[in-house]
Amino acid sequence: MNDYLKERIKENLKISIRKFFNNKKVKNYQVLDDIFPNERRIRSLIGGLETSLGTTFWEPISKTLAEINGFQIIKEKILVPTPFPQALQNELDKVVYERENKPNNRRVSTKECIDSLRNAAEKTNPEDIATYIYVSPPSGTGVDIHLFKDGIEYLFDIKTAQPNQGDFQKFNKQMLQWYAYRLAKNTNAKLEARIAIPFNPFQKSWYEMQKTKLFSSPLDIAQDIWVENEFWDFCSGTENTFEQLKALFIELGEENFAAEFNDIFYQN
Incomplete structure (x- = not known):
């Protein structure tokens, strides 16, 4: 996987995450909100993001790789x-x-x-x-x-x-x-x-x-x-493709990409 493709996939991941969190709010009340307000919100948001990645990231990336192959x-x-x-x-x-x-x-x-x-x-x-x-x-x-x-x-x-x-x-x-x-x-x-x-x-x-x-x-x-x-x-068509994809997640973590969404996770 060349540097251009890696950067393209990394940008797609960022766009996918930003799109999910755009105007995202946890609206439904749960009793645990009264004890763990931040933790409950984080669980709800991350669970939704994991589900959305299937169609907004994994699926388009697999098609991109397959087309190149x-x-x-x-x-x-x-x-x-x-x-x-x-x-x-x-x-x-x-x-x-x-x-x-x-x-x-x-x-x-x-x-x-x-x-x-x-x-x-x-x-x-x-x-x-x-x-x-x-x-x-x-x-x-x-x-x-x-x-x-x-x-x-x-x-x-x-x-x-x-x-x-x-x-x-x-x-x-x-x-x-x-x-x-x-x-x-x-x-x-x-x-x-x-x-x-x-x-x-x-x-x-x-x-x-x-x-x-x-x-x-x-x-x-x-x-x-x-x-x-x-x-x-x-x-x-190449080996160890997932390790290269995983490295892009690690890079975003090291770049503190998550800080963009602090206001969503930790609302007053």
Whole structure:
């Protein structure tokens, strides 16, 4: 990552943080305000900032790195055909159920799911396809990052670094919906969908720390999820990309960038 790109990313981070804090106020009252007014405000503000970074920083930076690395950024949404093909809907419901419930204690691989959905999509009558109207997917089920390179479409959604057990169920259904929606329109599409965890908050391996949740989750760990450099290095095409991104956060800390927001955190 050259100096120009680092400075560009660092400036993007500053803009993202400033935009979040612009006219930001904690309006809702909590009883702990009467005991820990500053601390409660800080927790609320930082929690909101962490959430906002997904769309205002991590997502655009990943697209910038991918574009420099020769990926095409697909901006169009993956649309949902309506009426949705019944055979494909039945197969989608089936693979979601099988992944969540693991019949015979067998984890269903992502490849098996894709093959099943593709086969179901191929059975749709071409005359019916011609009558479809394509609409936006339901809120919360869209693709954050849609890349294309060497004939393969890559679909990503950036998620919190510490998902709970229920989140893994949602991730599974969301990705299987992506496959079904895309294959409904193009049964020949080559697709790889993953959940991206932007950084590892633990001192140990993220997978090790999450192993209990992952074991009982429906996800195919070898295929469905990338953590930290697995994702960032794929986007950039270079190694240890996250360490370079982290260094920019450290620089802003050393430059006392946080002082800009003292009046927001520590109101009288």
